[in-house]
Amino acid sequence: MTEIPTQWRKSSHSGGNGGDCVELAHAPATLLVRDSKNPDGPVLHFGTTGFTDFLRTLKEV
Structure with a gap:
């Protein structure tokens, strides 16, 4: 299992009004999203x- 980092950053594509926001963090060879x-x-x-495919799918929706 990947260790969960303590350093998260809010996506620049998240809304600024406290609504739909995601945070990203890097772990060895893994990108984490919450x-x-x-x-x-x-x-x-x-x-x-996998992350590239995930983003491509989201853009198609």
Whole structure:
């Protein structure tokens, strides 16, 4: 299991009004994504290719 880092940053594409926000963090060979309103909730783990595919899919929706 990937160790959860303590250094998270809010996505520049998140809304500034406290609404739909995601935070990103880097771990070795993994990009982590979580809901900033629920920091103790689930964390998505992506490899480089997986994250690129995830973003492409979101843009198509």
